[in-house]
Amino acid sequence: MRLLADSHVHTKFSADAKDDMFDMCKTAVDRGLSYICFTEHVDYNQFDASYHYFNYDKYSDAIERAREKFGDKIQVLSGIEFGEPHVYQKEFEKMLSNKFDVVMAAIHYIGRDKVGVHWVDGTYEYDHVLFKDYTNERIFHEYYEELLQVVKLGGFDVLAHLDNPKRYLKESGHEEEIIGEIVHELVNAGIAIEINTSPLRRGYHECTPDFEILKQYLDFGGTRVSIGSDAHCCREVAMNFDYAVNLVREHKATLGIFKNRCFITI
Ligand SMILES: [Zn+2]
Ligand SMILES: [Zn+2]
Known part of the structure; x- marks a missing residue:
């Protein structure tokens, strides 16, 4: 099977990633990809390792250099994975004035107090403190509540790893009703979902999301999917x-990438 595009990749421009862009491009070419999209973390949460870490100018220079070096072998796409844009709306708007091929939104934190931007201790969704104090059900529920606010805000192209606590909890937390609201908003706004394969290499047997949520998204009229x-x-x-390509094909979703923030079927 031909693997076309990896649409969610981090380099040293994200605080928690190790390798540089050239090495990632070389690996992608060796693995036969036609597209690689760098989606670096942009975070304004003081608890996050990537807090104020992203440097747009240096990043876009690196993207240009990667395009010069690898452009005849692979299309190098630029993007970001913006954490909790509904909480950091001003920073989000400002970041959107820069040029990207794709803007992804993600939730990595829960446990926010309901008054304002205050994150209690152990808020990262896979923090062991949170594991101890919250039931898995509560983690998923609070996560989906935050996610609903993100999709209502909109302004991005792809929603990253829709049921992400699965990655750490190693169990699915399907809540049909609130996920229904989330996918409804996504479909109305033309926002794509991604099938994120990271749980598979962490020993779980599903992507985030997998068939249940993908099916809900498609049933609501959604079509756009990236991997x-x-x-x-x-x-x-x-x-x-x-695994992910099979999942997308089996459900007849439309696989694509974003270029200049437009969805292109691949
Ligand atoms: Zn990511
Ligand atoms: Zn993420």
Whole structure:
């Protein structure tokens, strides 16, 4: 099976990733990809390792250099994975004035107090403190509540790893009703979902999301899907893509990438 695009990859421009863009491009070419999209973390949450870490100018220079070096072998696409844009709306708007091929939104934190922007201790969704104090059900529910606010805000192209606590909890937390509201908003706004393969390499048997949520999205009239490994090092580029491509084809979703923030079927 031909693996076309890895649409969710991190380099050293994200605080938690290890490898540089050239090495990631070289790996993607070696693995036969036609597209690689760099989606670096942009975070304004003081608890996050990537807090104020992203540097747009240096990043866009690196993208240009990667295009010069690898452009005849692979299309290098630029993007960001913006954490909790509904909480950091001013920063989000400002970031959107820069040029990207794709803007992804993600939730990585829960446990916010309901008054304002205050994150209690142990808020990262896979933090062991949170594991101890919250039931899995509560983690998923609070996560989906935050996610609903993100999709209502909109302004982005792809919603990253829709049921992400699965990656750490190693169980599915399907809540049909609130996910129904989330996918309804996504479909109305023309926002794509991604099939993120990262749980597979962490020992779980599903992507995030997998068939249940994908089916809900398609049943609501959604079509646009991208596939991403969420690689944080070369080894992880396009890992387990056969599974994800099969999933997308089986459900007759439209697989694509974003270029200049427009969806292109691949
Ligand atoms: Zn993420
Ligand atoms: Zn990511």
